[in-house]
Amino acid sequence: MQNTYKVCQQYEDKLKAFRYSHLSTENQMTLDSMLLYYHTEKSLGDNYLLQEPLGPSLGIQAQLPVLLAEYAFYEDRDISDYLNLLTTIRPYFQSIIKFEQKKSQAGFFMSDATLDRILAQCSAFIRNPDENYMLDIFRTKISDYGKLSGSEQQTLILTHQNLMKTEVIPAYQELMTGLEALRGTGKNPRGLVYFKGGKAYYLYLLQSQTGTYVPVKEIEKRLSRQLSSEIGIVGNMLRQNPELLTTLNKGISFTEIRPAQMLSSLQKKISSDFPPLEDVSFELKTVHDSMKDYLSPAFYLTPPMDTGTPNVIYINPSANYQGLELFTTLAHEGFPGHLYQTVSFERQNPSGIRNLLDTSGFAEGWATYVEPFAYEYAADYILDSSASDLARLSWLNRSINLCMYSLLDIEIHYNGWNQAEAASFLKAFGIEDSTVISEIYQYILETPGNYLKYYWGYLSLLDLRTTEQKRLGQDFDMKDFHRRVLKIGGMQFPVLEKYIDMIE
Structure with a gap:
């Protein structure tokens, strides 16, 4: 985060170097918005561990399946990009677990009530791996793509099924295991104000x-x-x-x-x-x-x-x-x-x-x-x-x-x-x-x-x-x-x- 704040400051300094009066109204608006954006991001300061990427309905683990389902295929490269993207979910979730571990060590981990709701959402998504809805959606998108032979479609469908079983489902399972290990370390079942820096983070x-x-x-x-x-x-x-x-x-x-x-x-x-x-x-x-x-x-x-x-x-x-x-x-x-x-x-x-x-x-x-x-x-x-x-x-x-x-x-x-x-x-x-x-x-x-x-x-x-x-x-x-x-x-x-x- 310290590196991020340095970059924000560099961008802020660079933006301030523009001659404001020489910009179009549209660019003046963009400049003002960007200056405010970078200034606000810097204000997060030492409170970055209060950020929470997970949540029962708005967390990334809940939103990700829908976003992946809507990944559009316009050309062959899009299909290979999508399949490669599935292999990055596991390391991405592992990085989230590390972040949650740091939150736990600092006393900022979620309450057990919230943990239970997140685990229930993850469990629902992986409950029937052979009938996961992402499998049906992929088949439909490959068929609608219209540029592949029957054998090429079948090969991609099997590749996708394999990635779901070896990458996506295990990623969710590992996330659940990693979070379960932190159960009981969330000491605050109330609002942000009861965390150190909570009021400042709420303003942010x-x-x-x-x-x-x-x-x-x-x-x-x-x-x-x-x-x-x-x-x-x-x-x-x-x-x-x-x-x-x-x-x-x-x-x-x-x-x-x-x-x-x-x-x-x-x-x-x-x-x-x-x-x-x-x-x-x-x-x-x-x-x-x-x-x-x-x-x-x-x-x-x-x-x-x-x-x-x-x-x-x-x-x-x-x-x-x-x-x-x-x-x-x-x-x-x-x-x-x-x-x-x-x-x-x-x-x-x-x-x-x-x-x-x-x-x-x-x-x-x-x-x-x-x-x-x-x-x-x-x-x-x-x-x-x-x-x-x-x-x-x-x-x-x-x-x-x-x-x-x-x-x-x-x-x-x-x-x-x-x-x-x-x-x-x-x-x-x-x-x-x-x-x-x-x-x-x-x-x-x-x-x-x-x-x-x-x-x-x-x-x-x-x-x-x-x-x-x-x-x-x-x-x-x-x-x-x-x-x-x-x-x-x-x-x-x-x-x-x-x-x-x-x-x-």
Whole structure:
């Protein structure tokens, strides 16, 4: 890490040597973003052992099979690269074990509860090696490749089967063995603040992952204001029309419509609020049974930057999303969410370096920011005379939940709340089931800052829109605001805010 920090400093010095006034606006934005990126990476300092590459759902061991399944074959070299890549998983996992051993020695290893969840995910993936879903996917991709004879395909299929049995499955087994040997060495079952350097590391996470540089206390106040405001709005709506709550509790009746039809409908409906985006294709896939208990309800995979396709959205059947919930989830992942934002930006032919800068807060913030629009669009499919109010209430309910969890993230990791304090907070909002509370607390422990990427990212864009509305008055145009945000693309929020009114 010390070498990494030296490189960051060298890059920072080199970037500062550019004559700022001689750069185009686009290059000024890139320069500002890179300077902030390298400065933030250096701020990690001695706290690098608090980083955690593993996790039950967001860890690399859970994400890797999906990423490998989507490895595209365009030419023969891609197939050999993929097969060679499988042989690197074992040494890669061995390096992770060494890192986890160092974490253990420093007193930073995960709790046994988290360990159990990671081991269960690994176990599910390797449970039936002869029926592993990566085998079927490889066969299909080799067949679809269309440039190989039957005997060549069979040879590659057998090679792949052998690599799965001799490299990939053993890699997961060794990872499980290495982690099991560290059981009991994780002494902190609570938030980051109870680790040495934990508070500073939490700030680093907010800056590097969420892209915000607002003080934590200010974030806390803004979240509290939003929570109070939305609870007030919900209260007024229910006082004026108590029947809405009855309908919500029974379940909202939604027109029967397939996921692909939902995405096609969204492509048309967003035209009133967002710039047009023509000729966009997408693929819908289902998460394999062996992974469904450990992956998100849905997710979009960014396509290779040199092809722009395929745009793949995975739906996880274990979430059992249907109707309104599925419609708005597909908006988050598809139109006008991740897929739409990604394709819009890439069609501007940005500098390649922009694809390497991590902007999770912007990406997830944008996909959450578009959700209230999606709930409005969904009202056309709600089978009720109060469709608009039901759609709005549903969004407010989701927003309140995300806001609560974001506040909990701060209270647990920065202010040190234990599970009992978290339970007391959740009880005030009607969440009293001990199993649910335990799951919420455990998830936030395992994914510090994750909810803030979504919700603080959303609020940052919402507040930026409010600022622009005040600045432009009657000249403010929603579609044009979205066009300017999309043109700037994924940036840390201070950079986005600096340039939003400079974009033509």
